[in-house]
Amino acid sequence: MTAPAAGAPLVLPVGQYLGALVPAAGAAVRGHRVRVGEQVHLLADGPEFEVWSLAHGVPRLAGLLPHDSAQLVRLARAIDPAEVERLLAGLAGRGLVALVDPADPAGFAGRHRWYSLLGGLGQQESGNCGLGLVGSPPVREVSPRVYEFWSLAPLFADLSAAAGFLAEAAGADPDPEPAETDPDRVLTDVVGWLHDLLCVSAGWLDVRLDAGSAR
Amino acid sequence: MVALLPLGNSPEDPHAWALGLPGQPLVHVEDTVHEVVVLGHLDADLWTTVQQVATSSGPSGAAPEPRTLLGRVLDALPTLLSVGAVHLDRAVPRTVAQ
Numbered sequence A: 001m002t003a004p005a006a007g008a009p010l011v012l013p014v015g016q017y018l019g020a021l022v023p024a025a026g027a028a029v030r031g032h033r034v035r036v037g038e039q040v041h042l043l044a045d046g047p048e049f050e051v052w053s054l055a056h057g058v059p060r061l062a063g064l065l066p067h068d069s070a071q072l073v074r075l076a077r078a079i080d081p082a083e084v085e086r087l088l089a090g091l092a093g094r095g096l097v098a099l100v101d102p103a104d105p106a107g108f109a110g111r112h113r114w115y116s117l118l119g120g121l122g123q124q125e126s127g128n129c130g131l132g133l134v135g136s137p138p139v140r141e142v143s144p145r146v147y148e149f150w151s152l153a154p155l156f157a158d159l160s161a162a163a164g165f166l167a168e169a170a171g172a173d174p175d176p177e178p179a180e181t182d183p184d185r186v187l188t189d190v191v192g193w194l195h196d197l198l199c200v201s202a203g204w205l206d207v208r209l210d211a212g213s214a215r
Numbered sequence B: 001m002v003a004l005l006p007l008g009n010s011p012e013d014p015h016a017w018a019l020g021l022p023g024q025p026l027v028h029v030e031d032t033v034h035e036v037v038v039l040g041h042l043d044a045d046l047w048t049t050v051q052q053v054a055t056s057s058g059p060s061g062a063a064p065e066p067r068t069l070l071g072r073v074l075d076a077l078p079t080l081l082s083v084g085a086v087h088l089d090r091a092v093p094r095t096v097a098q
Helices: A048-054 A068-076 A081-093 A108-110 A145-156 A157-172 A181-198 B033-040 B046-055 B066-082
Strands: A010-011 A016-023 A033-035 A039-043 A096-098 A114-115 A119-123 A129-131 A140-142 A202-208 B004-008 B018-021 B024-029
Touching: A010 A068, A010 A181, A010 B066, A016 A202, A033 A202, A039 A048, A039 A114, A039 A181, A048 A068, A048 A081, A048 A202, A068 A081, A068 A119, A081 A096, A081 B046, A108 A114, A108 A157, A108 A181, A108 B033, A114 A145, A114 A157, A114 B046, A119 A145, A129 A145, A129 B033, A140 A145, A145 A157, A145 A181, A181 A202, B004 B033, B024 B066, B033 B066
Parallel strands: A016 B004
Antiparallel strands: A010 A096, A016 A033, A033 A039, A114 A202, A119 A129, A129 A140, B004 B018, B018 B024
16 A cells, blocks of 8 residues: 555544435435444435545555545545535544544554455455455455455454454464564554455444443 | 445335445345344344344334344345345354453
C-alpha cells in the first residue's frame, strides 16, 4: 500500500450496513440504516450516505492508493469538497467513520473489531485467495495474509487481538518472516488491508463490545 | 451469522428484506427473520437472538412468540444457506479473546 501523505489520516467506515429503509409501500427511501455497536443510525439518502459508502473505498483503487480524506474528496466528485469534509466530520462525530493515523493505529484498533461477509473460495490460480459466492468467480482476490485475517478476525474482540494472534501464528512457522511476527507491524498491515476487504463489502468494522454491554 | 450484505427493503414490498451483493439482491426474507439474520453475530447462540428479536420488535404487537419466530427462521435457513447468505457455527462464544 502506498504510504499516505504525512498528517493524512485514513478514512475508515464503521458500522454494519442494514440497507435502505422504505417506511411503507410506494414510499420513498427514508434513509440507510447502519448499526454501530447496539445503536442503529439512519443516514440520509444522498450525499451523507454517499460519503459513508465511499469511505469503504473502491475496488479499482483499494490497496493501491491511501484512502484518506483527499482521496475521498476526489472520489466524491459530485459533492462540493467542503461539503465532503463537513459530512466526514459529522460521520466521525457519530462514530460512523474513524480517522486513523496509519503510523499509530493502536488506539483505533483497541476500540474496533472486524466481522466478515462473503464466502471463502480458497487459493486461486494467481496464488491469491478468493472471496465471494460459492460456485461463482471470486468477487475479489486477496493475498493469503489478508485472507487469513478475513477468516480469523471475527473471533477476536478487537483488531489488536486479531493482529496479535496472526503475529503469534506466523512465529510458529518453521521459517518465520520477522515482519510478520511483530504484533505492531502486523497491526499496521491489518489497518492497511481493511479497504481491500471493505471495498467489496467482504466485512465491516464495528466498535468493540465490552463484556458488560454485549447482549 | 449473516454472510451477505443486507440491502434493505423496497417500495414494491416493504416487508421483504434483501440480502446480496451491492446492487444485486440474492434472497429476500420477512421482517423478523431479517432481524435475526443481521443480529445473530451479537449472541452466543441462535436461540438467544430469536428471543431477543421476539421481545424487542416494538410496541406494534407484531412480535411473534419466540418459538414461532424460531420456526420461521428454520424454514428460511435452507434458502439462506443455499445462496450463502448466512453460515451456522457451533454455539460457543464468538469472541475467544476478550
